[in-house]
Amino acid sequence: MSKRLFANVGLLLCGIVLGGVLQPFRILPTEAQGGCRAFPETGKSACGRFLDYWTTHGGLAQQGYPISNEFQEVSELNGQTYTVQYFERSVFEKHPENAAPNDVLLSQLGTFQFKRKYPGGDPSGGSVPAPPAATPPQQGGIVGQVITVPDIGRKTNFRLEVVDAKETTKIPATGFWKEATATGKFVAVKFRATNIGTEPGTPTGYYIRLKDSKGRTFDTTSDINASLVGAEYYGGKPLGTTVQPGLTETLVFVYDVAPDAAGYLLISR
Numbered sequence: 001m002s003k004r005l006f007a008n009v010g011l012l013l014c015g016i017v018l019g020g021v022l023q024p025f026r027i028l029p030t031e032a033q034g035g036c037r038a039f040p041e042t043g044k045s046a047c048g049r050f051l052d053y054w055t056t057h058g059g060l061a062q063q064g065y066p067i068s069n070e071f072q073e074v075s076e077l078n079g080q081t082y083t084v085q086y087f088e089r090s091v092f093e094k095h096p097e098n099a100a101p102n103d104v105l106l107s108q109l110g111t112f113q114f115k116r117k118y119p120g121g122d123p124s125g126g127s128v129p130a131p132p133a134a135t136p137p138q139q140g141g142i143v144g145q146v147i148t149v150p151d152i153g154r155k156t157n158f159r160l161e162v163v164d165a166k167e168t169t170k171i172p173a174t175g176f177w178k179e180a181t182a183t184g185k186f187v188a189v190k191f192r193a194t195n196i197g198t199e200p201g202t203p204t205g206y207y208i209r210l211k212d213s214k215g216r217t218f219d220t221t222s223d224i225n226a227s228l229v230g231a232e233y234y235g236g237k238p239l240g241t242t243v244q245p246g247l248t249e250t251l252v253f254v255y256d257v258a259p260d261a262a263g264y265l266l267i268s269r
Contacts, residue, residue, distance in 0.1 A: 057246040064088025149268040180226035213263025221256040230254035
């Protein structure tokens with residue numbers, strides 16, 4: 001009886017010891033090692049600056065698990081090649097040309113996916129009329145321009161990258177919004193606004209002015225119809241859109257400029 005009891009106790013103790021030894025090997029891959037963290041849930045890892053960004057910008061709750069490792073990808077936005085990594089709810093892009101913390105930016109995953117799935121436009125039936133006849137302005141380098149501007153009354157900064165600009169004298173009515181007519185001509189500037197701060201904020205026209213080749217500066221139009229309809233026509237969100245920390249929104253600001261204005265640049269004041 002005593003021998004059988006001792007044998008059973010011995011087996012139990014061996015099981016406990018082995019369980020304590022082997023358990024860390026099951027957990028260990030999820031810990032950060034050598035600047036990387038492995039995620040057994042998807043079999044992928046996040047490393048270096050991508051891991052830093054993931055950790056400081058919401059982690060699992062906001063970004064989700066990595067679903068790829070790092071690789072090179074040509075951006076559909078500007079044709080440039082970037083090191084990227086796909087997560088469940090975002091795509092990280094490395095921008096070594098920028099100083100930290102702007103060396104990691106989020107790709108427009110939602111925009112790209114929408115265009116791939118619905119090349120014919122909005123499937124919900126809320127179709128937007130074709131844009132009015134507009135001509136590319138004499139941009140003077142505005143497309144591709146990157147500036148950093150603050151948010152009024154906050155410690156939030158925004159990184160703005162201009163992706164398109166159009167000129168027109170009228171923006172036709174759509175939905176609830178009336179037709180807008182420029183006193184000179186409208187310049188609709190579309191840009192990606194990335195919130196590089198730590199709290200939600202709103203890029204404002206007060207800090208983002210348009211300058212032409214003659215040194216004249218123009219504020220965003222006071223015509224609310226032009227601002228709202230311009231954003232709808234040109235594929236962005238209007239003035240006043242709140243951008244969450246670490247996220248990017250495509251915005252459209254509309255400027256009412258002099259008829260002879262040309263050679264534009266965005267400036268921060």
